[in-house]
Amino acid sequence: MISLLNYWFVFALMLLGLYVTISASNLVKKVVGLNIFQTSVFVFFISMGKVADGTAPILDSAYNAYSNPLPHVLILTAIVVSVATTALALALIVRIREAYGSVEESFIHDADNDTAP
Amino acid sequence: MSAQLPILVILWPLVAAPLCTLLHNRQVAWMFSAVATWASLLTAIGLYIQTSAGGELVYELGGWPPPWGISVNIDSLNALVLLLITGMASVLIFAFPASLTIQWLGNRARLYYTAYLLCLASLIGITITGDAFNVFVFLEISSLSTYALVAMGRDRRAQVAAFRYLIMGTVGATFILISVGLLYMVTGTLNMADLAERIPALHDNRVVRAAFGFFIIGAGVKVAMFPMHFWLPGAYSYAPSIASAFLAATATKVAVYIMLRFVFGVFGADLFFDVLALDQVFLLFATVGIVVGSLAALYKDDIKAVLAYSSVAQLAYMVLGIAVGSVSGLTAAVVHIFNHGLIKAALFIVLAGIFVRFQCTRLSELAGLGKYAPWTVGAFGVGAMSLIGIPGTAGFISKWYLLLSVLEHHWWFMALVIIGSSLLALAYMWRVIDALWLREPTQLVQERGREAPLNMLIPAWTLAAANFFFGIDTTVTLGAASRAVASLLGVSS
Numbered sequence: 001m002i003s004l005l006n007y008w009f010v011f012a013l014m015l016l017g018l019y020v021t022i023s024a025s026n027l028v029k030k031v032v033g034l035n036i037f038q039t040s041v042f043v044f045f046i047s048m049g050k051v052a053d054g055t056a057p058i059l060d061s062a063y064n065a066y067s068n069p070l071p072h073v074l075i076l077t078a079i080v081v082s083v084a085t086t087a088l089a090l091a092l093i094v095r096i097r098e099a100y101g102s103v104e105e106s107f108i109h110d111a112d113n114d115t116a117p
Numbered sequence: 118m119s120a121q122l123p124i125l126v127i128l129w130p131l132v133a134a135p136l137c138t139l140l141h142n143r144q145v146a147w148m149f150s151a152v153a154t155w156a157s158l159l160t161a162i163g164l165y166i167q168t169s170a171g172g173e174l175v176y177e178l179g180g181w182p183p184p185w186g187i188s189v190n191i192d193s194l195n196a197l198v199l200l201l202i203t204g205m206a207s208v209l210i211f212a213f214p215a216s217l218t219i220q221w222l223g224n225r226a227r228l229y230y231t232a233y234l235l236c237l238a239s240l241i242g243i244t245i246t247g248d249a250f251n252v253f254v255f256l257e258i259s260s261l262s263t264y265a266l267v268a269m270g271r272d273r274r275a276q277v278a279a280f281r282y283l284i285m286g287t288v289g290a291t292f293i294l295i296s297v298g299l300l301y302m303v304t305g306t307l308n309m310a311d312l313a314e315r316i317p318a319l320h321d322n323r324v325v326r327a328a329f330g331f332f333i334i335g336a337g338v339k340v341a342m343f344p345m346h347f348w349l350p351g352a353y354s355y356a357p358s359i360a361s362a363f364l365a366a367t368a369t370k371v372a373v374y375i376m377l378r379f380v381f382g383v384f385g386a387d388l389f390f391d392v393l394a395l396d397q398v399f400l401l402f403a404t405v406g407i408v409v410g411s412l413a414a415l416y417k418d419d420i421k422a423v424l425a426y427s428s429v430a431q432l433a434y435m436v437l438g439i440a441v442g443s444v445s446g447l448t449a450a451v452v453h454i455f456n457h458g459l460i461k462a463a464l465f466i467v468l469a470g471i472f473v474r475f476q477c478t479r480l481s482e483l484a485g486l487g488k489y490a491p492w493t494v495g496a497f498g499v500g501a502m503s504l505i506g507i508p509g510t511a512g513f514i515s516k517w518y519l520l521l522s523v524l525e526h527h528w529w530f531m532a533l534v535i536i537g538s539s540l541l542a543l544a545y546m547w548r549v550i551d552a553l554w555l556r557e558p559t560q561l562v563q564e565r566g567r568e569a570p571l572n573m574l575i576p577a578w579t580l581a582a583a584n585f586f587f588g589i590d591t592t593v594t595l596g597a598a599s600r601a602v603a604s605l606l607g608v609s610s
Contacts, residue, residue, distance in 0.1 A: 021284060030284055038291055045298050071301065074250055078294060081257040085287050088264055092280045099273035108277055 006047035013040035027096065027103045031089045038082045045075040119163065123176035123189045123245060126160040126199060129153045130238035134231050143219065143226035150230040151210045154237065158203040161196070168196040171600055175247070183247065184308040190247035194451065194601030197594070198244045198374045201458045205366040206237050208576045209359065212466055215570040216359040217473055218269050229269060233363065236262035240371045249297045249307045249383070252375060253290060256339065260286045263368060267356040271476075278351035285348045289338030292331045299328035312383050320385070320392050329384050333395065336379065339372035342399075342436050343406030346429045350413075353425035358469030358478070361421060365428055366462035370454045373435045377450065380439065381605040390442055399440035404534050406433030411541035420471075420478045420549055424464055427504065427545065430538060431457045437531070438519055444602055446522035451598035453515035456503070456587060460512055463500035463580035467493060470569025470577060475561060480549060485558030489566030492574055494553045499581035501546040503588065506539050510588040514595070 017040055020033025049071035057066040093103055100108050133153035140146040167174060168191055176189040191199075213219055213233075219226045235258060242255035264286070268279035301307055303324045304315040319325045334345070341349040349369075353361045380389050389395050410430030417423045431453070438450025468478050470493055475483065487494040503510035506517075516539060523531040558566065568574060587594055 018288070021288065027280065034284060034287055037288065041291055041294055041298070044295070048298060048302050070307075071298070077250075077254055081254065081261075084261055085257070085283065088261055089280065089283050092264070092268055092276055092283065095268070096273075096276050096280060099276060112274055112277070 003052075006043065010040050010044040010047065013037075013043065016040075025105045027093050027105060028090075030105075031086060031093070034089070035082065035086060038078070038085075042075050042079060042082075045071040045078070119167070120176075122160050122163050122167065123174050123191050124178070126157055126164060126203070127238055127241045127245060129156040129160065130234045130241065134234035134238060137227055137231045137234055140227050141224050143222075143224055144214070146227035146230045147210075147214050147219075150213075150234055153234060154203065154206045154210045157237070157241065158207040161199040161203040164191055165196045165200050165597070167191075168193050169597070169600075171604070173604070184306050184311045187251060188247040188308065188310075189245045190310070191245055192601065192604055193597045194377070194605065195244045195374065197451065197455060197597040197601060198371065199241060200593075200597075201370060201455050202237065202240050202244065202367045205458055205462045206363065208579055209363050209366070209462060209466060211576045212359055212362070212469060212573040215473060215572050216357060216469055217271070217476070218357040218359065221271075222269075229266070232262045232265045233360075235259075236266065236363070236368070240367055243371050243375055247309050249300065249309055249312060253294050253297055256290050256293065256375075257287075259368065259371070260290060260339075263352075263364060266360040266364070267352050269360070270355040270357050272355050274351070275355035275357075278348075278355045282348040282352045285338055285345070289335045289345070292335030292338075294335075296328040296332035296335060299324050299331065303328075309378070309383050313385065316383065317385050317387065320388050325384075325388075326393065329388060329393065332379055332384070333376075336372060336376040339369070340376055340436065341369055341372075341429055341432050343402040343409065343429070343433060346406065346410075346432075349429055350422060350425040353428065354419055354422040358421065358465060358472045361425075362462050362465030362469055365424070365465050366458040369428065369432055370458050373432065373439075373450070373454055377439060377447070377605065381447075386442065386606065396440045396442055399436055400531070403433045403437035403440055404531070406430060406436065407534055407538045408541075411538045411545065414545040415541065415548070418480050420480055420483070421465075421468055423480075423545055423549060424461065424468070427542065428457075428461060430542070431461075431504075434515070434519060434535075437535075438522065441519075441522045441526065443522055443525060444599075444606060445518055445525060447602040447605065448595070448598045449515055449518035449522050451601055452518060452591075452594050455594050455598075456511040456515045456584075459580060459583050459587060460500055460503045463577060463584060464497060464504065466573060466577045466580065467497040467500065467569065470573035473570055473573065474565055474567060477561075480552050482559055482561050484552045484556040485554075485562050486566055487554035488558055489562060490568045492578070493569045494550075496574070496577040496581045497553070498550055499584060501550055503584040505542045505546055508588075509585065511584045511586075511594075513588055514591055 017033050017037025021030055024030045049068040051067045054065040054067040055063045057069045097103050130153050173192040178187045239255040239258035264279045264283045268276050338345040407430045410426050414423045414426035435450045435453050438446045503512035506512040520535050
């Protein structure tokens with residue numbers, strides 16, 4: 001079962017990340033959870049492209065087994081997307097903090113309910 | 118030139134977006150965005166004409182044939198969706214300069230236009246691409262620009278709404294990424310046409326089924342399908358009104374499109390209906406979504422929130438159309454994608470006009486506005502008629518087909534739900550019309566009551582007129598929809 005070890009880790013990280021995203025009240029912690037969740041998917045893609053005993057896909061007469069580069073390339077794009085998402089999320093948190101004076105979801109919820117007509 | 122149309126339609130806004138950041142004058146930035154939007158619309162019209170005879174345009178990016186290269190595929194279905202997105206953007210762009218957010222931003226307005234152009238480009242990208250991974254990338258670009266647009270609302274709650282949308286949207290998009298990864302593991306391809314060929318043989322494969330589940334949940338978040346709809350009311354209520362108009366008319370519609378495309382064009386209808394029986398789940402979600410959305414709309418004071426909850430119900434109609442799955446059900450879903458885009462664009466742009474005058478959209482403060490601004494409230498009334506589904510309007514066409522499709526299956530209960538929810542729509546829209554038109558003017562209205570700015574009123578009435586036009590002449594919408602459904606289901610029209 002050793003070959004599936006990566007996927008078990010991916011699975012654990014995925015659930016952990018989702019749980020933190022959903023349960024954390026602190027907005028920054030939510031973003032951290034989201035990052036863990038996204039990273040688990042990156043690991044998943046990278047594991048998928050790995051071929052046993054394969055090397056980097058550079059033509060060389062010494063090797064004949066190469067890993068599949070496509071998932072690795074895809075995940076580069078996904079990492080960029082993830083960085084952009086994190087940056088935007090943190091920027092929003094800064095503005096939420098300026099407007100409410102807190103990054104706790106429960107606090108923000110109460111503050112909005114108090115001002116609502 | 119005409120062979121390049123499939124790529125040009127996205128290139129206009131995509132190239133314009135980064136250039137727009139350099140234009141410090143907000144009028145110049147607006148002109149620039151408007152030209153890019155209109156160029157995109159004209160290209161989309163060209164594509165609609167090219168596909169109107171049926172068939173599919175395949176454009177190979179960089180001359181690399183699929184499955185090695187990425188292809189752009191355009192058939193009747195995405196030609197119609199393209200027409201909707203670019204058409205709505207082309208009308209709404211006229212209202213941008215008058216919107217308060219743009220005025221308040223001053224020379225930073227160019228960044229707002231950039232976000233808008235990026236959102237438009239990526240929505241077009243989702244619609245035209247023939248590559249499953251591209252769908253994820255464009256989905257994320259559109260989502261990121263949407264979060265930025267929503268966060269620019271004046272109320273501080275806009276930022277919280279944008280953040281909540283960001284969390285849900287990213288989880289949803291990542292689910293789609295997982296789905297794409299699982300599909301690649303099993304099939305070794307990302308090309309949607311290739312996937313469609315290889316998946317039917319693998320319907321018993323657990324990985325394919327898992328991929329389907331991940332996809333449905335990911336797309337469901339973007340569609341705001343009932344249990345995943347929590348981001349929508351906040352995002353639409355607190356976003357700048359003009360952004361609400363644009364997003365309500367385009368973003369969720371593209372999400373419904375991608376769900377249609379993947380369910381019928383990639384995974385195959387057999388997997389959805391026979392193997393996993395997800396249509397039962399969709400029926401349940403649609404029913405609850407219609408009822409919950411309509412009931413919530415009945416109790417909101419903010420007109421934008423009324424429209425936002427009504428969107429939840431209206432999107433559930435499209436989910437219902439997918440769940441019915443027959444030719445007529447899917448036709449209803451596709452037509453409703455188009456018609457509901459028209460309706461919500463018209464209604465939200467009127468609200469944008471009202472917001473410019475009063476800085477609020479609360480019903481209790483806007484009572485009696487009709488006496489001072491009959492044209493503004495009139496345009497809203499037309500949109501409301503279409504939303505309810507009064508014969509002669511666009512909204513009637515899609516509801517009628519939806520009703521026929523459930524009656525085909527003898528689903529009397531669903532027919533009752535559709536009729537009942539139309540009555541609910543009548544109730545919540547009447548509540549708004551009644552207050553705006555028949556009640557005594559409030560002090561705020563008496564002091565500041567006048568028509569919306571002309572460059573918002575004209576787009577509003579253009580959209581209102583379009584609601585009548587597409588309610589009477591259905592050759593464009595129904596024609597494209599029936600061709601699209603025929604090719605999706607693989608039957609001759």
